[in-house]
Amino acid sequence: MSGSVFGKNIKMSTWGESHGKALGVVVDGFPAGMELDISDIQKFLDRRKPGTSPATTPRKEDDAVDILSGVFEGKTTGTPISLIVKNTSQRSQDYSEIAQYYRPGHADFGFDEKYGFRDYRGGGRSSGRETIGRVAAGAICSKLLNEMGIKVMAFTRAIGDVEIDEKKFDEKNILLTPTAMPDAEADKRAMELISKCKEEMDSVGGVVECRVTGLPAGVGEPVFDKLDAVIAHAVMSIGAVKAVEIGDGTRVSKYHGSENNDEFVMSDSSVEKRTNHAGGILGGISDGSEIVIRAYFKPTPSIAKTQNTVNKSGENIQVSIHGRHDPVVVPRAVVVVESMCALCTLDLLMSNMLSKAENIIGFYKK
Amino acid sequence: MSGSVFGKNIKMSTWGESHGKALGVVVDGFPAGMELDISDIQKFLDRRKPGTSPATTPRKEDDAVDILSGVFEGKTTGTPISLIVKNTSQRSQDYSEIAQYYRPGHADFGFDEKYGFRDYRGGGRSSGRETIGRVAAGAICSKLLNEMGIKVMAFTRAIGDVEIDEKKFDEKNILLTPTAMPDAEADKRAMELISKCKEEMDSVGGVVECRVTGLPAGVGEPVFDKLDAVIAHAVMSIGAVKAVEIGDGTRVSKYHGSENNDEFVMSDSSVEKRTNHAGGILGGISDGSEIVIRAYFKPTPSIAKTQNTVNKSGENIQVSIHGRHDPVVVPRAVVVVESMCALCTLDLLMSNMLSKAENIIGFYKK
Amino acid sequence: MSGSVFGKNIKMSTWGESHGKALGVVVDGFPAGMELDISDIQKFLDRRKPGTSPATTPRKEDDAVDILSGVFEGKTTGTPISLIVKNTSQRSQDYSEIAQYYRPGHADFGFDEKYGFRDYRGGGRSSGRETIGRVAAGAICSKLLNEMGIKVMAFTRAIGDVEIDEKKFDEKNILLTPTAMPDAEADKRAMELISKCKEEMDSVGGVVECRVTGLPAGVGEPVFDKLDAVIAHAVMSIGAVKAVEIGDGTRVSKYHGSENNDEFVMSDSSVEKRTNHAGGILGGISDGSEIVIRAYFKPTPSIAKTQNTVNKSGENIQVSIHGRHDPVVVPRAVVVVESMCALCTLDLLMSNMLSKAENIIGFYKK
């Protein structure tokens, strides 16, 4: 099995290591005729760029994207869209020491067992920089969804024990606060928590929430390719995610049926739900209400605090991992979650067009 | 996209509706030469059979499996294994009324929007009976894993707010208690809760946990086909699951890095971890310790309590769903979770054999 | 890799051995709402049934198909369609001797090398009976194509050196002649050739041609999933096929560009081609004219004539393969070729609906 290709109707193949020459993605199966400008993609990549606030690593990464194929005279052509970001600020010398031991919380040991060796520079393929390709692909998918009136929007729900207050939710804050929280007050408290973590040479986890609005009912395939199952795959595949939930998520395990069921009601001759415990998905198929996804991120494993571990010679050693690491990955991961959800939504939206024989007959009879 | 085929090296194609003639699965890509007896599969199916305790529906389903292909003289042949279970006790008349309205918490509305109509008998393809094929396939995968010393074992962790006590964990109870809880005391309390739900014509949710032991390090593909991502896909695709977590799961979002990182340590010249917050997976690749997965199930949506909903004529109505429904799906879902985890584990274990050039050269040079 | 699943939007999973309990197919991804009766499928299977003429084996196989899922109240539901044919007339004792040696022209040796052993009864999975699942799936795909005015029709073009004369082409003969030739005179000569082969305890090869009419331009994906590439895969995967050609096929290698190029011309304000050397496919995409595919079949390898071979003990031996074998597979293979071409055409027709952004936006905006 190959592990760097994702999607069915739209396939994205990501490639690149943290300290290689470049990273990128090939997006195959994207439909023709959508206007696409480099700035559509760049603005997504800028949201995952570090160095813009104290919440992130001081590393500077320009991450300027280039479109190498699949766009002609400003429009997608229906053929593979190849996107590339060159690595410019990588300092490989930071990592030479790491080659000799297994960093706690990292994939180093697994990689060595799997492949016999690894590109140890900055995590290589398991670096957070791997997500550049995902975000570039997500930007394109988001744009097409927008043209259909479907909006995918992620934000930071919590950092450590600081959670947003729904009553203070202000969407525009997502792009303005350093934590990507929609609640400016929670953002302040979260920034204080992050400062404290940095002082303590430690890191902290958090929660990203993603909401999809405007999605019609009927999207998602009934058994293995349920909308929530495909999204769970996509979101759990983001490096530091340890849990994924839909709607009320883990809480439903304590509910009674009469609490959890969302009652249907007619509203202006359309079917709606009074509540949305289900997070917009029933039996794996969208029900026309808002889709709600939450991803739980672990704290950044690279910390300067002293830790015990072992080296490749089989000795117990102590390490302190220096370098320019994010004290929390969540603010930069927001756009990654959003990108993965956009890709899955578009992919299943396309599949859904093929669900009825009459749609196919109608398409070709016209 | 088709939604009823899952897996890469081993593909299972499930088929069948709740009240159709039969349900089944075709397992393609399963390796040749493993001894396989019908009882290996039947004992898995018996674990999801209803009617054996007050925790489940009084419906009687024999669910006797037959092997139609892929086994010759007691051994798998390497060609597709076709397994079938005939429907015998289905009473379609129970469901005629349901055809006219959308049951809250069910996929009825989504199905109608997607396909234009639906097989309304007992949920059709979105019935829990759809999992028969999954469990039959899982039984076969489990057997091969066992022959390698790898064990996949799921159990009920919680029903409603009744959770097991790890100190009272006794593995043999899993197959003995009506709730599939390994803690006999918790089981009793859970049974009381279930009784109360039934009296109140209501239902309740719960949590299934699955553990994989004996899995070597190196299994899982680094980017999209991470071990946890593939498992999240598989487990979230089970009807009533609303959240999936690995290791400490949602809790990690509140941890600091120094708490969450599992330190490596040498033990008898092998690399081990002192703790297992990670649930045995780092960067999507197994690290040699126990894999821990949890699935959160919503309460059974079919309840006899009166609920508001709408019918196909667009009228607001009140319904009370009678029929022989489980007050909680969790005890019967345990083996479904176990089956999906077994399939994913075996599939990625097979992929991992292809990770090193020297393995391939070595195989063909011998 | 698993080898018994084919298709992308529509996936067919075939299963079953020549002398197992049954054979069948699961068709996943077929759209909902098409009327489907068992007779739609049975009439296709009857075309591959032996025992109806001197051109085929005297074995009697009823091959009665049953629909186990995916059809409700006479219509496809959009969920997997499971089709089964029970084995009834198989006589396993015919084959006990074969287990000990490698039949020339058969896959016996490859199977043993690959899997360590094989189901030797009647060829097991490599038997021509494997195609039952393909034909059952093809019947369904053909029906939907017909509803769009697209017709897939295969026939016997040649048996040995007896080829049809285009001027005597009469379509209705395809279903009437024992050879499935549209030219009744060629059919007579072919039947004489077959008689002679039987007398000489020998067999003969032949050519099946398939034509697809009514297919709009634009079907096929430009690079690897070209319409002709996918068809070549599908047709070459039929047991005895050794060559596949499109349009003028092998002959084009001797043409000049000025001969081979089909000139475009306006006809009633639509673009047409004056000639069709290309067989309706340019650059892998349909051009609106008739699709022409030819499959070249080798002679049946099972012959009663004495042959040299080796046995499993590594001894050189002589064998004479008795049993009820077709002296030529072509007449029964016609419907297999037609079925595979129908599946590929429908699959790519569905993909093509997703080629333009405006189609997707239009579908969801309505």
Place this chain on the structure above:
Amino acid sequence: MSGSVFGKNIKMSTWGESHGKALGVVVDGFPAGMELDISDIQKFLDRRKPGTSPATTPRKEDDAVDILSGVFEGKTTGTPISLIVKNTSQRSQDYSEIAQYYRPGHADFGFDEKYGFRDYRGGGRSSGRETIGRVAAGAICSKLLNEMGIKVMAFTRAIGDVEIDEKKFDEKNILLTPTAMPDAEADKRAMELISKCKEEMDSVGGVVECRVTGLPAGVGEPVFDKLDAVIAHAVMSIGAVKAVEIGDGTRVSKYHGSENNDEFVMSDSSVEKRTNHAGGILGGISDGSEIVIRAYFKPTPSIAKTQNTVNKSGENIQVSIHGRHDPVVVPRAVVVVESMCALCTLDLLMSNMLSKAENIIGFYKK
């Protein structure tokens, strides 16, 4: 369905248009630890480079490849290998006129019907330059096959009616003659034919043959992913190919079984075949003898001779296509066929390792 990703264990995603910024490929799933130098790939690309003889276009294309990821310290890492070739000599002005009409023998009309418009510069995605990615991927696969003693070698079998004489077959000529023919005399006659074509402003077709030696028996999956079926898909997906055959190919349709069957014989305690009409594949599985594949190419459709066609305004017009076109594509296509065959062979070789349960158990028990 997306059309620019091919392979199962090893997936190659090609991208790029004739006159875009660059072309390339991402190879995912390639095993770790193989030494790989840029020259291993460049030497393959140089074989498809034009401008080196009168048999090819006078265009100069440097086609210098760069490795952007997946190789570390001279070895493959097991993660995606991204390869890029920048476009340097493209002159877009040559093609402005072409935008307005449909070139006979080209995919222009199909592209417009499918996507609504096309990148008309030099054929865009349907240009022969698309094969750059295939050849770069094939070079890598070939290298790993070589390390196992498996050799994939293609050559020009015929150009127009000039065919090689097997008795004059000298392998080293393949890389020395301008036509890539192994028979130097045939090469001379072929060059004369090509000259004549150029004078007449015409083009000609030809045949490429590919042989795989050293492949063990057992490779190929029995039903849809037969070795020959996957190769037929891969080879037919090369732009100008109109027929693919295995072994004696089309000729077998006229054979009797007694002629066509290859008898097995013991030779030094290993099973061999006396003849090889089957081209090394029986029932889709390799039998241990040489694999023989032939691809029939049509003449280059771009010719300077006057042709009739239609333009986008629906007018009948006459055109003469100028530009620097190959009078025959075959010599440059040799390495493309070889590359596709190498990829398929390696992909199925990897699958075959997973055929027996004992292989998997043995791998993990060690």
